[in-house]
Amino acid sequence: MQPSILIYPFLSTFIIGKMFREQKTSSLKQIIMKTKLLIPMAFLFAGTLIFSMITGFKSLQDKKPWPVPDADKNKVNPLKPDASSISDGKALWSLHCKSCHGTKGMGDGSKAAQLKTEPGDFSKVATQSQTDGSLFYKISKGRDDMPSFKKKIPENDDIWSLVNYIRTLKSK
Numbered sequence: 001m002q003p004s005i006l007i008y009p010f011l012s013t014f015i016i017g018k019m020f021r022e023q024k025t026s027s028l029k030q031i032i033m034k035t036k037l038l039i040p041m042a043f044l045f046a047g048t049l050i051f052s053m054i055t056g057f058k059s060l061q062d063k064k065p066w067p068v069p070d071a072d073k074n075k076v077n078p079l080k081p082d083a084s085s086i087s088d089g090k091a092l093w094s095l096h097c098k099s100c101h102g103t104k105g106m107g108d109g110s111k112a113a114q115l116k117t118e119p120g121d122f123s124k125v126a127t128q129s130q131t132d133g134s135l136f137y138k139i140s141k142g143r144d145d146m147p148s149f150k151k152k153i154p155e156n157d158d159i160w161s162l163v164n165y166i167r168t169l170k171s172k
């Protein structure tokens, strides 16, 4: 969830307020009703604001930095990103990664909703700007909801192929 959801309380209160304003206020009774409605409206506003702030800030917290040791960061990918490595990577991706990260790495896999931490969007610079070595390290080690694949994918070259495949997910 993005901090931009902060827009919702403003939007919902604005729409309800507008709907209400469009009614003609002719009698005294209607004017009193109008003032009474301001109270629930204020609660609605405060309520949705607090809710979206909590979810908004939670999503900011989720993006905790994931440090990678320098030695791992600087490891050189021994595999060229050729068609054969990319197709190996793609097959492994469908098998092990797609369920959380989604077909295109946008973090929208079928299991994504159950995760406590957001898997991120691999088409974006946040992931694409990291070195091959850093991505290798994270896939191999895992953290919290991100499983460690060291045992499930024991061949280093397979993990490097996954890294090569992740590069193809970059947004153009």
Ligand code: HEC
Binding pocket: 064, 066, 092, 093, 096, 097, 098, 099, 100, 101, 111, 115, 117, 118, 119, 120, 126, 127, 135, 138, 139, 143, 144, 145, 146, 147, 149, 162
């Ligand atoms: C059970 C769900 C799940 C599966 C399966 C999964 N991941 Fe992840 N992955 C995550 C989550 C959640 C994060 C964010 C972890 C964090 O920041 O603590 C993550 C983070 C990552 C990162 C770091 C991204 C960054 O921008 O720093 C990489 C790389 C990655 N995953 C690759 C893979 C690959 C490759 C596979 C398959 C071999 C895979 N993941 C399978 C949930 C998953």
